[in-house]
Amino acid sequence: MSRNLYAMAQPVLEAKGLTQVLGSGAAKVRALKDVNFTLRAGELALLMGPSGSGKTTLLSVLGCMLTPTVGAVSVCGKSTAGADAEELARLRREHVGFIFQSYHLFSTLTALENVQLALDVRGRRGNDAESRARHALVRVGLAEKFAATPRELSGGEQQRVAIARAIVSDPSAVLADEPTAALDGENGQSVMTILSTLAKEAKRGVLVVGHDPRLMPFADRIISIADGRLVDERSGTGPPRLRAAGGS
Amino acid sequence: MPLNFTLALRNLFHDRLRFVATMVGIVFSVVLVLVQMGLYLGFGRVVSTMIDHASADLWIVRQGTKCFEDPSLLDAHVRDDVLATAGVASAVPVVIGFSDWRLPSGEMTPVFVVGTDLNANGLHPWNVTAGSIKALANDKAVAVDQTYFKRLGVSGIGSTADLRGRPVRVSAVTDGIRSFTTTPYVFADLKRARDYTGVPSNKLSYLLVKLKPGADVAQVQRALHSAIPSTEALTRAAFRDRSRNFWLFGTGAGAALFAGALLGLIVGTVIVAQTLYSSTKDHIDEFATLRALGSSNAYIYRVIIYQALLSAAIGFCFAAVIGFIVVEVTTKGALPVVITPALIAAIFGLTVAMCIASAFAAILRVLRIDPVMVFTR
Structure with missing residues (x-):
C-alpha cells in the first residue's frame, strides 16, 4: 500500500540514463553508468554501496553540483540540461538542502548564524529569517544552543545544526552524505530519527548516502550501488512515512 | 547586516597574526603615501611662500x-x-x-x-x-x-x-x-x-x-x-604654479615623491593581496560550502571584498593617526608634511582601491572552487 503511495507521490529529483565520466586521459573514470533514479516527496531513500561505488558522484549530480556527461536530471520538474554554474547554484538554493559527513559549519559563526546563513544566501534577512532559523534549531532539539559556536558543540549537535541549516529554507529535497559516519551510535540514531521525521513531511524527499546497516531501519527504500550502477532496490524496514503522515 | 559581512569580520579577526600582518602592510603603505604626498603639498607651499604672502594682483617678471x-x-x-x-x-x-x-x-x-x-x-x-x-x-x-x-x-x-x-x-x-x-x-x-x-x-x-x-x-x-x-604679468596663482612646477617637476623632486608614493602603493597591494589570498585559501572549505548551499559567486566575492574594505578602513585609521603625528613633528621643520582634508579623502579612496585591487587574486582563487569538494573534505 505504502509502495503505491510512494509511486504516486511527486518526484522531487529524477535522473534518467545518467553516465558520469570523471577525470581525463589515462585517469578517466566512468563513475556512473546508465543510472535511473527517482526521489519522491515524502520518502527517505537510502543509497548504499562500498567506497568508490559512485554514491557521492550520484549525490553530486542529483544535488546539481555536477552536470551529467550523459543523461538528464530534473529537480522539481526543472531540468539541469545546459545549466551553467550559476544556474545550478540557483537550483540548489531553491530546491535542495545538504547535510555533509563532516558538517561543514562555519567555525566563526554561532549555531544560529550558521543556520541563518542558508537563508542569507537566498537573500532572506531580518527578523523573519532569524525567527525561521531559531525555529529550525528548536526542531532539531537545539533550543539552548543558539549562541554556541561549532567548537562548543558535540559532533551530534553540530550535525543537528547542519540539519537545521539544510531544512531552514524548506527545500523539496534533502541530500545527506553519510550524516552519521562521524557520530557514535546514539547520536547517529538521533540524527536519523530527525531525518526520518523530516521525510514524513509532504513534498520533501530525503536521500541518505551511507554504508552503515544501522541506517536501514529508517529507510522507506534502499538502493544499492556498485561500480557506478544501481544494482538493487528494495523496501526499507522502517515504518512507512506516508502512512505515519496519514497518507493511507 | 548581511551575514557575509559578519563572516568577513569574523574571518578577519580569527587569525590574529595574519590580521596584524595585513595591518602592518596597509599602515606602512598608507603612511608612506601620506607622508610622500604630504611632503609634496608641504614642498609646494614652501616654494611659493613668498608669492603667497606678497600683496599683489599681478607679478611683473622677466620673460x-x-x-x-x-x-x-x-x-x-x-x-x-x-x-x-x-x-x-x-x-x-x-x-x-x-x-x-x-x-x-x-x-x-x-x-x-x-x-x-x-x-x-x-x-x-x-x-x-x-x-x-x-x-x-x-x-x-x-x-x-x-x-x-x-x-x-x-x-x-x-x-x-x-x-x-x-x-x-x-x-x-x-x-x-x-x-x-x-x-x-x-x-x-x-x-x-x-x-x-x-x-x-x-x-x-x-x-x-x-x-x-x-x-x-x-x-x-x-x-x-x-x-x-620682455616681461610677463603673472597672477599670483600663475606665478605660484610656475614656481611649484619648476621646483617639483623641473628638479625631479616631485617625481621622486610620487615614485615613493607609488612604491608604497605597490608594497601595500602586494602585502594585502598576499594575506587576503592566504586567508581565502584557509577558508576555502567554507567558500565551497557556501557554493554548495547555493550561494552565488557574487555573494562569496562580497565576503572577500568586505574583508578588504574592513582591512582598508582599520588600517587607514592607524595610518592617519601616525600621519598626524608626523605632521605635528615636522610642522616647524624646513619642509613640513602638510595633510589637508582633501588629501585625507583622496588617500582613503586610494587605500580602499588598493585593498579592493588586492582582493582580485583571492577572488580568482574562489572562482575555481568546485562545490563537490565539500563531499571529500
Missing part, C-alpha cells in the same frame, strides 16, 4: 622667469611703463638675491635677501614676533627668522653681523618663515637690499602690481604684455 628665486632682473624703467598702463594702481619694486652673511665668529653662511619698499604694501616679513616692520627703515636694520638664530649667530633684536661686508643689525624677528633650500631669508629695505645683493639701482627683480578697483585682470595683462614684451 621666462621660472620661480621666485630666479635671478633674472628687470630694467627699473619698466616700472614707469607699468604705471602708465590703464588699470594699474601701483607697482612696488622688489629686489632679491643670494648674499653672504658673516657671523660674529667670522664664519660665513649664505642667505637669501628680500628687499622691498617699506612704505608701500609689497612683500614685507610676516609673523613678526619681536621688533617691527617699521624698524627696518632704520640704518643697518634687517629682519631674520628665529629658527635661523643659531645658523646666523644671532640671539634676537640688537644682534649684529656683516652682510656682504656691510654691518647689519637685527631689528625684527619672525617665526616660521623657512626656506626649503635651508638658506635663511633676510628681509631689508629696498635700497639696502640692493647693496646686500649687488643688484644695481637701475635694475630690480619684480614689480608687485595692484590694480585699480574694477580693472579687468586679463585685459591689464594683455596691455602690459604689449607695452613691455
Whole structure:
C-alpha cells in the first residue's frame, strides 16, 4: 500500500540514463553508468554501496553540483540540461538542502548564524529569517544552543545544526552524505530519527548516502550501488512515512 | 547586516597574526603615501611662500622667469611703463638675491635677501614676533627668522653681523618663515637690499602690481604684455604654479615623491593581496560550502571584498593617526608634511582601491572552487 503511495507521490529529483565520466586521459573514470533514479516527496531513500561505488558522484549530480556527461536530471520538474554554474547554484538554493559527513559549519559563526546563513544566501534577512532559523534549531532539539559556536558543540549537535541549516529554507529535497559516519551510535540514531521525521513531511524527499546497516531501519527504500550502477532496490524496514503522515 | 559581512569580520579577526600582518602592510603603505604626498603639498607651499604672502594682483617678471628665486632682473624703467598702463594702481619694486652673511665668529653662511619698499604694501616679513616692520627703515636694520638664530649667530633684536661686508643689525624677528633650500631669508629695505645683493639701482627683480578697483585682470595683462614684451604679468596663482612646477617637476623632486608614493602603493597591494589570498585559501572549505548551499559567486566575492574594505578602513585609521603625528613633528621643520582634508579623502579612496585591487587574486582563487569538494573534505 505504502509502495503505491510512494509511486504516486511527486518526484522531487529524477535522473534518467545518467553516465558520469570523471577525470581525463589515462585517469578517466566512468563513475556512473546508465543510472535511473527517482526521489519522491515524502520518502527517505537510502543509497548504499562500498567506497568508490559512485554514491557521492550520484549525490553530486542529483544535488546539481555536477552536470551529467550523459543523461538528464530534473529537480522539481526543472531540468539541469545546459545549466551553467550559476544556474545550478540557483537550483540548489531553491530546491535542495545538504547535510555533509563532516558538517561543514562555519567555525566563526554561532549555531544560529550558521543556520541563518542558508537563508542569507537566498537573500532572506531580518527578523523573519532569524525567527525561521531559531525555529529550525528548536526542531532539531537545539533550543539552548543558539549562541554556541561549532567548537562548543558535540559532533551530534553540530550535525543537528547542519540539519537545521539544510531544512531552514524548506527545500523539496534533502541530500545527506553519510550524516552519521562521524557520530557514535546514539547520536547517529538521533540524527536519523530527525531525518526520518523530516521525510514524513509532504513534498520533501530525503536521500541518505551511507554504508552503515544501522541506517536501514529508517529507510522507506534502499538502493544499492556498485561500480557506478544501481544494482538493487528494495523496501526499507522502517515504518512507512506516508502512512505515519496519514497518507493511507 | 548581511551575514557575509559578519563572516568577513569574523574571518578577519580569527587569525590574529595574519590580521596584524595585513595591518602592518596597509599602515606602512598608507603612511608612506601620506607622508610622500604630504611632503609634496608641504614642498609646494614652501616654494611659493613668498608669492603667497606678497600683496599683489599681478607679478611683473622677466620673460621666462621660472620661480621666485630666479635671478633674472628687470630694467627699473619698466616700472614707469607699468604705471602708465590703464588699470594699474601701483607697482612696488622688489629686489632679491643670494648674499653672504658673516657671523660674529667670522664664519660665513649664505642667505637669501628680500628687499622691498617699506612704505608701500609689497612683500614685507610676516609673523613678526619681536621688533617691527617699521624698524627696518632704520640704518643697518634687517629682519631674520628665529629658527635661523643659531645658523646666523644671532640671539634676537640688537644682534649684529656683516652682510656682504656691510654691518647689519637685527631689528625684527619672525617665526616660521623657512626656506626649503635651508638658506635663511633676510628681509631689508629696498635700497639696502640692493647693496646686500649687488643688484644695481637701475635694475630690480619684480614689480608687485595692484590694480585699480574694477580693472579687468586679463585685459591689464594683455596691455602690459604689449607695452613691455620682455616681461610677463603673472597672477599670483600663475606665478605660484610656475614656481611649484619648476621646483617639483623641473628638479625631479616631485617625481621622486610620487615614485615613493607609488612604491608604497605597490608594497601595500602586494602585502594585502598576499594575506587576503592566504586567508581565502584557509577558508576555502567554507567558500565551497557556501557554493554548495547555493550561494552565488557574487555573494562569496562580497565576503572577500568586505574583508578588504574592513582591512582598508582599520588600517587607514592607524595610518592617519601616525600621519598626524608626523605632521605635528615636522610642522616647524624646513619642509613640513602638510595633510589637508582633501588629501585625507583622496588617500582613503586610494587605500580602499588598493585593498579592493588586492582582493582580485583571492577572488580568482574562489572562482575555481568546485562545490563537490565539500563531499571529500
